[in-house]
Amino acid sequence: MCFVDNTYEKGGKDLKMLCENVQSCDEKTCRNYGVCVNRTCACNVGRSGIFCEKEITVQVPKFSRGGYMMVKKGGDKRRALREISVKEIYVNFTTVRPNALILWSQKNHNFIGIGLENGFLKLVYSMEDGNKTVIERPPFPPINDGLWHSILVMFYPISMVIDGKHFTQEFARYPNVTTSGIFYIGNTPTLNSSLIEETHGMFADPFEGCIQMFGSNSEFVDDFSKIDGRNIESC
Structure with a gap:
């Protein structure tokens, strides 16, 4: 997943670098006991988001x-x-x-x-x-x-x-x-x-x-x- 800020007006190369930094968890620890697997945070049940920062309720x-x-x-x-x-x-x-x-x-x-x-x-x-x-x-x-x-x-x-x-x-x-x-x-x-x-x-x-x-x-x-x-x- 890639997020691009609309106010970010640099060239395409910089945009690509921004996307890679956002989706990678190599350099950023996953939150709430999530685990980094293949550069993506694997979140525990009840957590979501790129870095497991969001709290969700899972009944079904x-x-x-x-x-x-x-x-x-x-x-x-x-x-x-x-x-x-x-x-x-x-x-x-x-x-x-x-x-x-x-x-x-x-x-x-x-x-x-x-x-x-x-x-x-x-x-x-x-x-x-x-x-x-x-x-x-x-x-x-x-x-x-x-x-x-x-x-x-x-x-x-x-x-x-x-x-x-x-x-x-x-x-x-x-x-x-x-x-x-x-x-x-x-x-x-x-x-x-x-x-x-x-x-x-x-x-x-x-x-x-x-x-x-x-x-x-x-x-x-x-x-x-x-x-x-x-x-x-x-x-």
Whole structure:
């Protein structure tokens, strides 16, 4: 992003230098605990602006510029020491992008991910301690139409409910899906690797759009103002 003062009447070269100075955070520390990534400030949830100087309220988050949120499953503090069995996942979202990672959770070789591929819903998860990867694509029309869509994924056996329509017989598996209990929404904090590497080749593009609600194992989040994340705006 580049800002040019209308009263700045110097030559084009100076204008270009002004723009580079404004958008770079190499020489200026990002405010409010923001982090400089690729010469751009990555702001914490509740902050926005070139240098994270603006305060915003985020109840329904808007994802763009590779932003992500991190939802930790609450309750027992000892859960950080063991795996969490995922019984169900719910998400309500809207997007116009055909390819996107909606959520991802992982521990060691076990993982689960939900996203879009060419506009169609895509569910991936690992079985047998990561030795087997399963990809599910339910027979449902594309959902990257800018409308709100709800997805409920249930295990034991696996079934899906998309916008109120049930899909059960297509999936006869009884997977035991376990993760760390930390769910990344929209993207992962990929500092030293790409998203496609982090997701084992399953998803290459971060989510762009809005997410109204997320839930796992009957614990729901519909106010995201206190959730950790980076580069999140308000819908």
